[in-house]
Amino acid sequence: MSYYRKLRYERVMNISMGEYRVFISVRNLVVGLPLENCRNRNAWVEESGYSKYLPIHKAKNKLRYALGNTSFRELANNYEVRGLL
Secondary structure (H helix, E strand, O other): OOOOOOOOOOOOEEEEEOOOEEEEEEOOEEEEEEOOOOOOOOEEEEEOOEEEEEOHHHHHHHHHHHHOHHHHHHHHOOOOOOOOO
């Protein structure tokens, strides 16, 4: 049986790897989590055009709020960010 209905999807999150940080963008929130070789151990956060450094636990809370609990758990199990969250 074949369906001719087009499936729609929406990209909710984008993950990109930098030299010192892993960047996770969700809608209007971008969080840069530090890797082991990064000197600044705070998370870089850009929200609505304003960027700042926050402690990692506050950045995690912002991500959890933006994604919801279920999606946040799936993100935490993703191999690209495992161990950072």
